[in-house]
Amino acid sequence: MIMDDLQKMRSPRTLEVWKLGTVNYLKSLKLEDKLVSDRKANRIPDTLLSLQHPPTYTLGKRRTDHNLLIPEAELKGLGAELHYTQRGGDITFHGPHHAILYPIISLRSIGIGARNYVETLERSMIEFASVYRVKARAGHKGETGVWVGDRKIGAIGVRISSGITSHGLAFNIDPDLKYFEHIVPCGIADKEVTSLRRETDTMLLHSEEMMMLCGRKILHSFWTTRRRSIKTNSPSGLTRFNPV
Amino acid sequence: MALRMWASSTANALKLSSSTSKSHLLPAFSISRCFSSVLEGLKYATSHEWVKHDGSVATIGITDHAQDHLGEVVFVELPEEKSSVSKEKNFGAVESVKATSEILSPISGEVIEVNTKLTDSPGLINSSPYEDGWMIKVKPSNPAELETLMGSKEYTKFCEEEDAAH
Numbered sequence: 132m133i134m135d136d137l138q139k140m141r142s143p144r145t146l147e148v149w150k151l152g153t154v155n156y157l158k159s160l161k162l163e164d165k166l167v168s169d170r171k172a173n174r175i176p177d178t179l180l181s182l183q184h185p186p187t188y189t190l191g192k193r194r195t196d197h198n199l200l201i202p203e204a205e206l207k208g209l210g211a212e213l214h215y216t217q218r219g220g221d222i223t224f225h226g227p228h229h230a231i232l233y234p235i236i237s238l239r240s241i242g243i244g245a246r247n248y249v250e251t252l253e254r255s256m257i258e259f260a261s262v263y264r265v266k267a268r269a270g271h272k273g274e275t276g277v278w279v280g281d282r283k284i285g286a287i288g289v290r291i292s293s294g295i296t297s298h299g300l301a302f303n304i305d306p307d308l309k310y311f312e313h314i315v316p317c318g319i320a321d322k323e324v325t326s327l328r329r330e331t332d333t334m335l336l337h338s339e340e341m342m343m344l345c346g347r348k349i350l351h352s353f354w355t356t357r358r359r360s361i362k363t364n365s366p367s368g369l370t371r372f373n374p375v
Numbered sequence: 376m377a378l379r380m381w382a383s384s385t386a387n388a389l390k391l392s393s394s395t396s397k398s399h400l401l402p403a404f405s406i407s408r409c410f411s412s413v414l415e416g417l418k419y420a421t422s423h424e425w426v427k428h429d430g431s432v433a434t435i436g437i438t439d440h441a442q443d444h445l446g447e448v449v450f451v452e453l454p455e456e457k458s459s460v461s462k463e464k465n466f467g468a469v470e471s472v473k474a475t476s477e478i479l480s481p482i483s484g485e486v487i488e489v490n491t492k493l494t495d496s497p498g499l500i501n502s503s504p505y506e507d508g509w510m511i512k513v514k515p516s517n518p519a520e521l522e523t524l525m526g527s528k529e530y531t532k533f534c535e536e537e538d539a540a541h
Contacts, residue, residue, distance in 0.1 A: 192468065192475045193450050220473035242537055244444020245474040272447070275473040289474035292465070294422075 146236075147175070151182035156189065156214050156225070159233070163297045166235040170295050177236035180299075184225040186211035186310060191220045191288055198222040198315040211310065218298035220275070220288030221318035228305040228326075239294040249287055252300050253277055256285040259302065262344075263331040274319060277302075282325035286317060303327060305335060411440035411534065414505050418521055419530035420481035422463075425505065428521055433482060436509040437469075437500060440534050446471040448500045451493040453510060458486050460513060462520050467510065469500065482520045484513035 151159070159182060169175045188211055190196055198221060199206075203213050211224075225231060238248055253269040256277040260267040267284055270276045277285030285302045303326035311324045328335060336344065413419075418426045423441035427434040442448065450470035460466040460480040467478045490509050493499060500508040515521070525533060 191473075192452065192470060217468075217475060218473075219470045219475040239537075244441070244446075245476050246444055246446035246472055249446070249472045249474055273449075287473045291474055291476040293477065293479070 145176040146179055147177070148179045148181060151180060153185060153227070154182045156184050156187045156212060159184070160214075160216070163233060163235060167292055167295045167297050170235050170237055171293055177234070177240075180231075180233040180235065182231050182233070183227055183229055184231060186224070186226040188213045188222065188224050188310075188314065189218075189288075190215050190222050191218050192216070193221070195221050195318055198318050199313070200315065201313045206313070209310070209313070216288075216290075216298065218288040218290045220286070221316075222314045223286050223288065223301065223317055224306075224310045224314060225301055226306050226310055228307075230302040230304050231299070232302075233299040234296055236296050237294055238291065238296060245289070245291055248291075248296065249275060249289060252287055252289075253285070256300060256302050259344075260284065260327065260330075263327055263333045263335075265327060265330045274317075276317065279325055279330050282323040282330075283316065283319075284325050284327065284330065411438065411443050412505075413438070413440075413527050413531045413534070415527040417505070417527065418481065418524035419527070419533075420463075420479065420524055421533065422479045422481075424479060424481050426481045426521065426524060428515070428518075431514060432487065433484065433513045433515050433521075434509050435481065435511050435513060436504055437478060438530075439504050442501045442504045442508070445469065445474075445476060445501075448497045450475075451497045451500065451510070453489045453493065454486050456486055456489055459516075460484060460486060460511070462517075469497070478510065480513070481524055482513065482515050483517050484515040486511050487514050488512040 154162075159180070162180070166175065166178055166180075170178065186209065188199065188206060190199075190213075194215060199213070206213050211226075234252075238244065243251075250269070253276070257267045257269065260277070260279070265279055265284075267277050267279050270278055275287055276283055283303075285300060287300050288298050290297045303324065305326050305328035308324055308326060308329075316322075316324050414425070416427070418428065419438065420426075423438045423444075425436055425438050437445075448469045448471045452468045454460065454466050461483045462481065463479055465477040466480045466486075468475045469478060470476075489511050490499075492507070493510065500510075502508070
């Protein structure tokens with residue numbers, strides 16, 4: 132029995148990474164639902180989606196639309212969509228140059244709960260920021276997310292269904308911060324939103340390369356402590372989910 | 376690994392259970408390796424919900440182990456009275472640390488009462504997971520399902536094994 136336990140601890144697990152480019156929000160939700168169901172049935176390994184969205188506002192399960200400061204019709208005029216979701220967290224915005232990572236993983240198979248999972252996502256973003264010499268920190272109680280001083284640089288909103296995660300994190304690389312003026316971001320008033328572009332003098336790479344660097348940093352932070360191997364691919368099966 | 380096994384057996388040796396309790400008001404409990412409390416007399420699901428079966432009513436909530444792993448609960452979504460719940464199917468959700476987690480029902484039946492205090496005080500799930508933090512009361516439609524659940528000793532061991540395996 133001891134040897135079995137040792138074997139279990141040593142064997143690496145696979146994390147498959149899907150690089151999706153820009154994906155319409157509803158399409159990514161459909162993809163996530165399918166992958167959660169597949170992961171639950173053990174048809175796929177733990178999977179990480181790396182993508183961006185076109186301008187999109189989203190709300191969480193609590194439907195805190197009082198934090199949307201303009202009518203929905205006006206959002207359309209800005210070229211943005213609005214979606215209600217089942218994830219945790221408040222209202223937020225996603226757009227170009229916003230690194231989005233959606234881990235579809237089985238928390239039960241790695242034996243952690245919501246709190247540890249979210250803390251690991253926060254740590255990963257902090258480590259990524261430090262590559263650019265930006266000193267970020269986890270949020271204080273009730274302010275989950277990643278902050279530089281009092282300015283929010285990374286947001287988290289997760290759904291856990293039968294122990295499988297979906298949704299995930301968004302890190303502000305260089306988004307158009309004006310979109311945030313139309314909401315109370317994450318329901319926290321009087322706090323600014325910032326980006327890596329604003330916080331560092333270090334030259335940023337081209338957007339696509341930044342996305343992958345962010346993704347890789349997060350992967351390494353999260354998974355190497357659990358002896359995982361990482362496979363990166365863009366499976367051909369994705370062609371039926373056409374990006375915008 | 377050896378250290379972990381030593382720690383586990385030490386925790387087992389230290390496990391407390393109250394037999395002839397001085398105060399009849401204090402429920403019997405045991406401390407697991409993960410230092411969450413487990414109440415005797417309840418039944419437990421592998422998804423960390425508990426059931427208290429009292430005649431024709433079953434009260435359901437989530438365990439101390441579950442609330443500890445969730446973090447501070449800020450929102451609870453519960454079903455309506457008279458709706459039905461099914462074993463191992465989701466009946467509600469809680470939100471903590473920007474994560475919504477589904478809650479699965481350990482048994483099937485009809486919801487006869489819902490803990491409305493959780494709307495204004497979702498933190499009761501953290502502070503009192505086995506008492507004030509109860510979630511729903513159900514009229515079981517298939518009492519035999521209770522036999523498939525774990526007792527307190529089994530659940531304590533289950534938690535220890537789950538935490539030790541990673």
